[in-house]
Amino acid sequence: MMQPWIIDARDLDINQPVERDQILSTPAIEDFLDFDNKNKTIVAAPKGYGKTLLIKYKRHSYEDRGYLLIPQNAMVDVGPGTAPSLSRDQVAYMLDEQDFWATVWEVSIALSVIKHHRPQLSGPDALPSPESDALSNIVTDARLLTPFQIFAQLLHLTPNGFFAAKRFLQSALLPAYGQIHRPTAIFIDNIDEFFVHHIASRDSRSAYHGVLEPSYWYHAQLGLVSAIYLLRAQNPHVKVYAAIRIEALNALRDRVPNAVNLLSQTSVIHYDRDALTAIFRRNIELERTRNLAMPDAKEPFERFLGPTSRALRHHFTGVIEPVEDFLWRHTLGRPRDLMLIGERLAQRPASQRHPDQVRRTVLDAAREICRLYIAEIAPHLVWFDESLLFPLIRWNVLPLERLAAISEEYNRRALGHVPPLDAEGYVHVFWDLYRAGLLGHVARDERDGRPRQIFPTIAVDGHLTFKTRDVLPPGATYLVHPVLASHLQQVSPDFVSNMDTRNLIAPGAAWRDDDGMRFVAQGDIRGYSQLMADPGAAQAFSVFFRRLVEDACIHVQFASVARGDDVLIVDHSAHHVIRALRSIVASLRNSHFPQCELRFGLDWGQVGSVPDAAGHPIPSTGVPLRRAARLEALARPGSVLMTDIASRALSESGESFEISEVTSSWPGGPRRRARGWDVGKRPGSEKDLVLQQLFTLEL
Incomplete structure (x- = not known):
């Protein structure tokens, strides 16, 4: 039986198959998991959306169907550590060569498939000798079997070695790849983490990793998407499935000529409030009876937390809200956030899950979610000095003039002066918070014209990326997300006393203007x-x-x-x-x-x-x-x-x-x-x- 509250699907190994009823169904997820749908080969979502769980289930669905599965001793193919250190010359030619990443992935996947089907690579199975000795060593090394293992080694090639690999792909690998007739399925994951050090530092060079180039994080993922699309035409018997970050897809979709074709093979995952609530309920069903506050209760939340915590009163507005709404608005819309909250609640003795304890536990978990999320996304953004900015945000509702005053004061403290708003040196701190989904705004709902709270999400807003500039929508009122607000309560002394008492802040919630x-x-x-x-x-x-x-x-x-x-x-x-x-x-x-x-x-x-x-x-x-x-x-x-x-x-x-x-x-x-x-x-x-x-x- 699957354990509840699994935060990271990497904890699932090949001996622990994923059951279908453990995965919530949405149209995009159904498209990706449908065995007969061979068009959807890429799953894209932000971190924490369960991409690894989905691709592991996809692999499980191919078992006992006559397919050769790659990798054979693990559920998915992941990078061997982190990307190799690179020299300045290597970085330069990788940036100049537009199809570098797609070509390297094509070589990696095609060679991996050939090695699995022709393990000896001798006699009639022999491939022609590549023009590059370094490439020849990769081809003949029996230890390099999976696409990611080969890919990591190809990154060491010199420019001459890369062009030799490109010629080798066309002259030898693709013809041999096209002759494979046994059904084969490949599963690739964690490309973002393989290149994370390229975006994790503000410096352009690392003593350990060599020259750093943030664009690699994006290009390596999109290159894989392009390679999968190109290889589909070479051999219909080989299926390649991969998980990538939606941020990479959004950032580059407008720069790629065949973006429409690449998007057509991609399932973009998004969960609404009801879907996330259903995920939480399913995990309650997996809980041991002895860890339930009221085992005989029919309603899952009452069973898990007890009847007194079925609804909670909001301290600042006085609003009574169902506990599932309270849990949901203290997440960033990611299943991983709910799993963290559920795990923290499950660690509390069942007899102690009274309203105050539930509230404190969720707020503590939300602070952890906030800190982890900020550390995760900061490398993608211009970002700012949190120790300077966060104490300045003393309200969870920010009229435009208050937001402008905070931004001005931040620049004064950070730079010693306040540049003009349109100056290159001006730090637009709230652009970052908005792009990250930690700042929202009040806008009229297109459906009924009523004011509503809007928080951006990269998973839904395809136009929004971590690189988008001038993102703040025109408006008079901006809102601090409850996840960030939980953190600010500890770092800004006046934040609690300045919380808005009219509106409960939550994505999509109605907004009440002051009627006097x-x-x-x-x-x-x-x-x-x-x-x-x-x-x-x-x-x-x-x-x-x-x-x-x-x-x-x-x-x-x-x-x-x-x-x-x-x-x-x-x-x-x-x-x-x-x-x-x-x-x-x-x-x-x-x-x-x-x-x-x-x-x-x-x-x-x-x-x-x-x-x-x-x-x-x-x-x-x-x-x-x-x-x-x-x-x-x-x-x-x-x-x-x-x-x-x-x-x-x-x-x-x-x-x-x-x-x-x-x-x-x-x-x-x-x-x-x-x-x-x-x-x-x-x-x-x-x-x-x-x-x-x-x-x-x-x-």
């Missing part, structure tokens, strides 16, 4: 005047109460304490406001001042604001401010007295509140009149403060 509607809670303390009779107690209470309100309102847009006991709380979120009120009341009751009891008035509606000296919005205008103040004076201690408008807004928020309608008054409460409840300063003094209905909520 706010809940307004005005409160005061019953018994405060008696407390004031003791100056020492009054001073201690004042300090205590301000800190209490500040701690309770950490996610509230505005909160203030005036005149010692007057509390004003303003926010768009019903959850944030009611949670803050309950926290303040509970803390006060459990303090050294239990004789002090809070009461609140609550309303909902348009609230205007003006900026203070620091630019923070201060509520200044709006009927809800006045009505909440009048209701507070009439509320019972330990309760909230609210308008019918506020009651409806609370009910429509999706929260569960035990709200009851006021049917009779109490001492000091509102007065019942023929027109409704009079909450004005004087009977009938303000018509808008005569309300048809009032409601209460006990705290």
Whole structure:
């Protein structure tokens, strides 16, 4: 039985076959895995998308069908270590010769097939002697059997040796290759890792690897695609399958004359949210019973995590989201990310997978995903000094002017001055973050015209590559991906307190603009005047109460304490406001001042604001401010007295509140009149403060 949460398919060996039901089906995957579909020979995707798993399954599907499989002692052919060190002259001719990489791969594949079918290469099986001694040694070396083994040696050839190999391909290898009649299948993987050192360094030379050329990482992969396409016409009995990175395909597709033909043999893999969720569910099915929080539950996530963690409340917005949504948005859309998260959760004792523990575990895993991803893609990008940039990003929502200010400050710190935006030396830090999918933006959905959160992905956006310039779409609002946000929470001190409390950031999620509607809670303390009779107690209470309100309102847009006991709380979120009120009341009751009891008035509606000296919005205008103040004076201690408008807004928020309608008054409460409840300063003094209905909520 396959183990769950396999992060790297290289852990699967030839004795551990891949079962079909372990692979999620998408149209592109079905095209590649379909045994009868001989047109799709290349699988392309970013790192972490399961390319190795797919090509290993493809090899498994060819077993017991009469095919000669290459390699014979492993599931796929991978590079022997890393690419050999190269001299400056070798690099120069490789760059100048347009068909170098395709030719080298053609020679490697054709010679490998011939060696497997003519193991002696003598007598009638003998090949003509190549013009190059170095090439002759490769041809006759019985240890060099697989395409990748031969390919690595061909890279040592001098320019003369390469042209000799090209002539040898045409005069000897292709004719012999075309005469192979036994069905043969070859499986090649990990070309990107064979050349990774060419992009992993900013230097042009390495003491160990020699001259470094980043374009090799791209050209070597596309050269293989071209070679496979060319060899198909030489012998229909030989099938060559390979896995490559989509970044290489995207970067070079516009530069290759026959790009359409090459793309026609390629399956580009992409997973949407539903597909990734299905992958996670399948891995839960593979879990041992003793590692399930609720083994008898029918629903997989409840079985794995327990009923209390089936949905999680977002700390900053108050939104309750299914746990699978929480998991998904803390990935970069790659199966590998979900496998990492699943593995970390599975390592927690099943009895401890309560909401807080699940949340912490996922955020820790997201930070690891972020760090690994940044290390992986940084060589492809211009990149930047993370220690300078990341502390500057103190918000997860960045209006255009804020984004421009961060970019300017980064250049000032990194360069000592700020070049013009169009200058060659200006570092466009957010280009890199956008290309990497770590920065998104708000745009109108083409389907319904509503604003939606868009995060780019190289797997889907064929025009987007790691080399694309001027990539930021015009817009007013940019967004930090939750994976990067989880990392920034640790490196930027103010990031948590500046998190947006209106929108839960997630690729594809709807975007709510600020409509100015706010809940307004005005409160005061019953018994405060008696407390004031003791100056020492009054001073201690004042300090205590301000800190209490500040701690309770950490996610509230505005909160203030005036005149010692007057509390004003303003926010768009019903959850944030009611949670803050309950926290303040509970803390006060459990303090050294239990004789002090809070009461609140609550309303909902348009609230205007003006900026203070620091630019923070201060509520200044709006009927809800006045009505909440009048209701507070009439509320019972330990309760909230609210308008019918506020009651409806609370009910429509999706929260569960035990709200009851006021049917009779109490001492000091509102007065019942023929027109409704009079909450004005004087009977009938303000018509808008005569309300048809009032409601209460006990705290």
